Amino acid sequence: MKRIFEVALGILAAIGGFVDIGDIVFNTAAGATFGYGLLWVVVLGVGGIITYSEMCGRVAAVSKQPVFDAVRERLGLGTGLVALVAAQIVNLMTLAAEVGGIALVLQLLSGLPYRALILLGVLALAVVIWVLPFGWIERVFGYVGLCLLVFAVAAIKLHPDWGEVAKGFVPHVSTESPLVYGYFAVGLLGAAMTPYEVYFYSSGAVEEGWTPKDLGINKANAIIGYGLGGFLSFALMITAGALFLPLGIEPELLGTVALGAEIPLGQIGLILALVGTLFAVGGAAIDTCFSGAYNLAQFLGWEWGKYRGGAGAPRFTITWLVLLALGFCIVMTGIDPIMLTEYSVIFSVVALPFTYIPILLTANDKSHMGRYANGRVANTLGIFYLLVILAVSLSAIPLMLLTNMGQG
């Protein structure tokens, strides 16, 4: 019974932890531009993150290898270093975007000046990371992030045309403005499969001391947790499609996104939407901050892990502190966090193959994985998604330039 309870808690945390600022921005913008027409892309992206999270969680439980350990082993020093630099740049951009998102939400809640709130947000993050144990960080942010379910209620209250919604789940291409449609499709895939999610997931499995006994939990967290996380993405897109598209509103501010819950549900809807966003984005800020430190430490062979305590893994601790400070400096320049989010999602798509190829190779290596190596299903899905990712990563930047970031 206790076991089932633990699994349920892990799944809840995964649902709340799935959504970050990239998902919020791209799902809402896609809904406001194409209605429900891109829902199938979210399904595709969620399938990808499930496939690769399950794989890297299994590798971490069986061979104790997190992602960047595998990157260096499989790609070698030179190519591995290219992968590391790319990952760190994208990760820092994402971290900065999340920190900016925290400040934007705090501003909507309090009305205080933006820059003061950036400082407050970063200090709060540093204290939370320093004081709370790993499991708690994941759970607190995951659970409160579930307030975003208010968008599911909002979506139902807005009485969307469910026939149209159902059609959105059937893969198709818009003939009206195919390039902009393609740009949003790439962004939605990138937001669902953000690379930090697999860095964090695999290192988290080592943090929590997973062994082959935990492979059931791994499967449940990846499939049910991320699967239901995708449900939050649907809710955001359907709300935007039902509300913003008919009114011709382009949600360029986080406040506009929250309106999607306020208009059908009133003040309580607004508050739940803002609190949910705050914790979802705050959790993602911590995940990205740790991910950057995990990657560097794992590539260079340093001791790492929150479970070692601040002084038990000194260079790891310093790295996350430095990354948080850099993220702070980037947002303090006044750069628009929403624009930064778009760039970080698109560039992350370009860096994705470097992450996925080593995971697939390691999960297939019987000398490391023994009887837990990939079976036929994992390999078929793994190769399918690798091809999707390669196609998407080649088209990401051309589409961004051709469509002027989705403006048409």
Next chain:
Amino acid sequence: MSTSGELDLAYGVLDHQLVDSEGRRCGKVDEIELEGKAGAELRVTALLVGPGAWRGRLSGPFAWFAGRLFARKVIRVPWDVVESVEAAVHLGKTASELGLGRDDDRWRKRIARVPGS
């Protein structure tokens, strides 16, 4: 290690994580030192660890940057200290006995002063 009991140095040892006898992560196998000559038997004598060991394996702009950013330090871990080769390379001595993880040791004292670490 492969199932046949052979050891693949390039894929099974080079660039792998080093773990000391107390379970501490203490660097990567950055280079492998071999003894012998062409046409004769080769023998692994040591694993080399540290920026000075991996710098030479890079080329282009990375080599230039690494030369400026990192010291030339190389630590030699004698091959007979290696206990087992799995996904990580496990050593039979502690990191401090082998001179590994010195930078972590240096920073540890400073961080330990902060409450809650």
